Amino acid sequence: MNAPNGQDRLFGRLLALAFALTLAFGVLIAHYYDRLGSSPAQVATGTGTSGGDGTSGNQQSPGDGAGGTAAATPGQNPTSVATSTTTKTGGTTTGKVPTGTTRGVSKGSIKVGGIFSITGPFDASPARDSTRAYFQLINSEGGVNGRTLEYISYDDAFDPTQGQNAARKLIEQDKVFAIVGWLAPNSEPAASQYFAKVGLPVVGGLAVPQEFGPRNFFATMANLGKAGAAVARFPCDAKVKKPAVGIVDLPFADQMMAAVRKGLAQCGVTDPILTKIASTSADYTQYILEWRSKGADSIGAALDPMGFVKLMQALDRQSWHPPTWLVGSADSERNAMVKNALEGAFSVESQLVATLHTDLPGPRRYVETMHKYYPGTTIASTAQISWTAAQVFVEGLRRAGPDPTWQKVIEAIETLRDFKTDLTAPLTYTATDHDAIKCIELLQWKNGAWTDYYPDFQCWEYTSDGGTVVRPSRPFT
Amino acid sequence: MHADLILPLTIVGIVTGSMYALGAMGIVVIYKTTRVLNFAHGAIGMISAFLAYQLGYLWSMNVGIAALSAIAFSALLGFSIERFTIRPLEGKAPLIKVVVTLGWLLIITSFAGIKWGASAYHVPIKLVPEGTVGLPGVHISYADLATLAVAGVLTAALATFFRLTRLGVAMRAVADDVSSARILGIRVDRVNSTAWILGSVLAAITGILLSPKVALDTYSLTLLVIFSFAAALYGGLVSLPKAFAAAMVLGVVQSVSSGFLHLAGLADLIALAVIIFALVQPGSALMRAVAKEGA
Numbered sequence: 001m002n003a004p005n006g007q008d009r010l011f012g013r014l015l016a017l018a019f020a021l022t023l024a025f026g027v028l029i030a031h032y033y034d035r036l037g038s039s040p041a042q043v044a045t046g047t048g049t050s051g052g053d054g055t056s057g058n059q060q061s062p063g064d065g066a067g068g069t070a071a072a073t074p075g076q077n078p079t080s081v082a083t084s085t086t087t088k089t090g091g092t093t094t095g096k097v098p099t100g101t102t103r104g105v106s107k108g109s110i111k112v113g114g115i116f117s118i119t120g121p122f123d124a125s126p127a128r129d130s131t132r133a134y135f136q137l138i139n140s141e142g143g144v145n146g147r148t149l150e151y152i153s154y155d156d157a158f159d160p161t162q163g164q165n166a167a168r169k170l171i172e173q174d175k176v177f178a179i180v181g182w183l184a185p186n187s188e189p190a191a192s193q194y195f196a197k198v199g200l201p202v203v204g205g206l207a208v209p210q211e212f213g214p215r216n217f218f219a220t221m222a223n224l225g226k227a228g229a230a231v232a233r234f235p236c237d238a239k240v241k242k243p244a245v246g247i248v249d250l251p252f253a254d255q256m257m258a259a260v261r262k263g264l265a266q267c268g269v270t271d272p273i274l275t276k277i278a279s280t281s282a283d284y285t286q287y288i289l290e291w292r293s294k295g296a297d298s299i300g301a302a303l304d305p306m307g308f309v310k311l312m313q314a315l316d317r318q319s320w321h322p323p324t325w326l327v328g329s330a331d332s333e334r335n336a337m338v339k340n341a342l343e344g345a346f347s348v349e350s351q352l353v354a355t356l357h358t359d360l361p362g363p364r365r366y367v368e369t370m371h372k373y374y375p376g377t378t379i380a381s382t383a384q385i386s387w388t389a390a391q392v393f394v395e396g397l398r399r400a401g402p403d404p405t406w407q408k409v410i411e412a413i414e415t416l417r418d419f420k421t422d423l424t425a426p427l428t429y430t431a432t433d434h435d436a437i438k439c440i441e442l443l444q445w446k447n448g449a450w451t452d453y454y455p456d457f458q459c460w461e462y463t464s465d466g467g468t469v470v471r472p473s474r475p476f477t
Numbered sequence: 478m479h480a481d482l483i484l485p486l487t488i489v490g491i492v493t494g495s496m497y498a499l500g501a502m503g504i505v506v507i508y509k510t511t512r513v514l515n516f517a518h519g520a521i522g523m524i525s526a527f528l529a530y531q532l533g534y535l536w537s538m539n540v541g542i543a544a545l546s547a548i549a550f551s552a553l554l555g556f557s558i559e560r561f562t563i564r565p566l567e568g569k570a571p572l573i574k575v576v577v578t579l580g581w582l583l584i585i586t587s588f589a590g591i592k593w594g595a596s597a598y599h600v601p602i603k604l605v606p607e608g609t610v611g612l613p614g615v616h617i618s619y620a621d622l623a624t625l626a627v628a629g630v631l632t633a634a635l636a637t638f639f640r641l642t643r644l645g646v647a648m649r650a651v652a653d654d655v656s657s658a659r660i661l662g663i664r665v666d667r668v669n670s671t672a673w674i675l676g677s678v679l680a681a682i683t684g685i686l687l688s689p690k691v692a693l694d695t696y697s698l699t700l701l702v703i704f705s706f707a708a709a710l711y712g713g714l715v716s717l718p719k720a721f722a723a724a725m726v727l728g729v730v731q732s733v734s735s736g737f738l739h740l741a742g743l744a745d746l747i748a749l750a751v752i753i754f755a756l757v758q759p760g761s762a763l764m765r766a767v768a769k770e771g772a
Contacts, residue, residue: 119590120696281744282496282691282701285489286735289615293482306692313690317609317616337600 101200101406104177109143109150110397110404113176114386115166115184115191120158121279122304124183126383128153129374130366131181131204134390137369144397145404152176156187163187167194178409180204180393181386185304189251192217201396201409204389208252212435216406218396218413220388220424222350222437224256224302232263233460233470234346234442235298235325243325244273244296246287246311248303256302277311279304284314292320302327305382309334316341330443330450331380342445346453349441351384351423352476356443356450360476362422384423391421392429425457425474438462439474485614486732492617494728495625496687500705501712501720502631503679508714509639510648510672513563513574517581519702521677522684524585525551526601526693527593529685533602540602548681555677559670582699589695601688624686631679632721639717648672652715707748710755727751 104111114131116124135149143149152174154166163184170176171194178201184191189210195202196214205211207221235243245260247253257274264272273294275287284307291299299322301311308329315321316338324345329335330353335342354363366387370377377383396413397404411431418426425439439459443450460470500519507515525547533543562577593599605623609616639645650658651668659665684698691697708727712719731744 121692121694123594123694125594278744280697280700282687282697283489283493285615286486286732289482289485289489290736306697309692317618319609319616333600 102177102404103175105147105404107147109148110178111150111152111174111176112178112180112393113170113174114151114153114180114182115156115163115170115187116153116182117158117184117186118155121306122158122185124382126377126380127181127183127386129377130370130383130387131390133369133373134181134387134394136373138390138394144394145402149394151180153182156184158184158186160187160190163191164194167191171195171198171200176200177404177406178203178393181389183382183386185250200406201393201413203393203396203413204386206252206385207437209255215431215434216410218389218392218429218434219437220392220427221385222440223435224252224259232260232266232300233458234348235300235323236264236267236269238298238323240298240323241269242271242273242295243269243298243300244275244291244294245300246275246277246303247301248279248307249276250279260300277301277303277307279307281310284310285317287311288314288318288320292318296322298323298325300325300327301329303329305329305331305334305380309337312338312341312345328381331378331382333378335445335450339445339448343447345445347381347443347445347450349381349443350437350439351381351388352441352457353381353443353450354384354423355379356452357476362420366422388421388423388427392416392419392427395419425459425476481614482736483733485612486736487729488612488615488617490729490732491725492621492625492728493732494725495621495628496683496690496701497704497708497728498628498632498721498724499624499679499683499686500702501709501724502628502635502717503676503683504702504705504709505712505714505717505720506635506679507672507676508709510652511559511563511574511669512571512652513578514571514714515676516575516578517558517585518676518680518705519684519699520582520585520589521551521554522680522687522702523695523698524554524589524684525681526684526688526698527589527599529602530599530688530693531593534600540604543602544604544685547685548678551677551681552674555673555675555680556670558677559673563673564666564669586695586699593695599693601693602685603689604685620686620689624690627682627686628721628724631682632717636717644668644671704744704748707751707755710752723751723755 112135114128116128118125118128131153132151135151138144139148152170154169156163156166163186167187170179179195180202181204182188182202183204183206185206185208188206188208192202192205192208192210192214196210196216199216201216201218202211202214203218204220205217207219207224209224211217211219212223243264245257247256247260253276257276261272261274264270273291273296275291277284277287288311299311299315301308301324303311303326308326308331315324321341321344326345326347328349329347330349332355352360352363354366357363358367366384367379370379392413393409395416396409399412399415400408414429414431414434416427416429416436418428420426424437427436429436438461439457441457442453444453445451456476457474458470459474500522503522504515504518507513507518528550529540529543529547532538532546533540538546558578558581562581563574566574566577603620605618605620608619610619610622637645639649647658647663647668648671650661650663651665655665658668687701688698691701704727705724708724709720711723712721727748731747734747735743
């Protein structure tokens, strides 16, 4: 073997230096985006020069707020009428709504935007198609107050940087009136802060913690930071002692883990096994082996769509079938890939799984519309939240009247009381509570298909101490 | 971590390592002969798996025929890449050829995304029946065992091929010195084509075998090759046995360390460490290869 010569050593050192610089640059970028995600004021880097009151006709850059005033920081009063605050007080929503911005609204149409993870490990194309299908349905019926809905969407490729770029493009270039039905797990935390600063109506999303609090956000999925506590009720009912809970390693994983821990503590389970799971891992066997060695008696999981498949495959390989609780896993195609392994497993859904209830008019309308406009699209429970988001937005738009503004639409949605959607329990939004999804459907996989474990929705209420109380049932529709 | 987990996690790691090893084989075969680092390797495996899915699942063809057709397609693709986009660059800097492979990576993934959708909603064909074998503390699926066996057999077969067959020796001769090989009457173009065909076929076998385990989308299989690159780099991109061993070690270290450290990106970090080590270690196989290239 030849000893390395000077050229080799120099080459090696240069490579090492390049790697060190790359790592340092990566850390700086990560730090920068972390700041974007934690401070709305930091998001305001736009250089637009218009603005002021944010009224119709002004193509206000999100960066300038109102006359260049920065958004309020958490805990402070808003300093600008063109922005929403991000003050969070428990589950309530606070802050002023923006004034009459109408950008994206023309005589015949309204531009609406969305960001979806299409390429990459998470496929949100069914959610995008669900939003589009609802808008196409509405357009075919004449639109809303004489205007059709024009939907513009971008793929973030499961990348927060691309998500940020898409968010800015929708606001600064496309000048959309609202964000509706979006589903981009890795981008939503930071992009939400940006949209909160801009102040336009945002309906739907994955209900990450950042989407609760700003006045312009309306969730159509159970609050991930809190639903864990409600979801934990069902394992508690099953008298589990040592559950192992795997949560996909996304920006909201910590909040969800805290909620699950809190919920389990309510029934005396104080030492659960909580694990963050890497969606990029090819094999989940190592998690299964670890959980089993630690004496887990049941499994809970909130994972990306393919993660459910890998988890069930790994459980099946080890011939280990403890009681298993999944969150939002109903998906016809992927469920079919592990249909034997799923036997007996439970799934908690914040929407009525449409394919199971085509006897009801709402789910039937969803399924038929999807088949009409997007026949190849998978009907998945995660996509349904986007349909509901589109439905809530259209109702708000309708109530806002012939001259919609951000303010009018936001305030109109806040007037919804027991609003009947196609796929959820009736929804109520108020000026202080935009956390409308408080009911879940519990399914069990039996003989190769999901079946209703309870005949009705299971709904909960948040208690003053941040806990939850689950009421036994509420009729579907 | 419980001590009794070390053995099962090691077994899981060996299975994972065999996946990386399979991916590394094709990278090494192409580089060993042509000195081109093929960044499109994972994409070739991915599109072959998609083709098998198209034939075997969507068109309900016999899965064996679907797999063989996809492998034949990969051979044609490998030949085309070499014949029409690499060969015209003969005499140019290796970096230019590497950039061409990056171009193919983008072309193939874009095409697959347009044709099949860049999502995980595809049901891969399964060549190996379902079922498991019980080993100490862990059950391994037949598919995992098949992957391990194929990786081991291919490594041995390819090493023998390069050492004992006329074509294999010719490929090594081309790799050592193209001009001398030509003087000796070796048809260098044909040898290079063969290397690309062989490498692409190995990519296809990898893609088809692994797609039931890794999500069949345009992303997962393409990026799984990063771990294979780490293993191949450790073998200086030329040594099949070393790449195989490095893949196994990488898989085992990733698996066992996950029992100690609960860090979601741990596997990626370990692979990065292996790559850096392979690159900067004085006297490493790669450094020798680089020095030889520059000589």
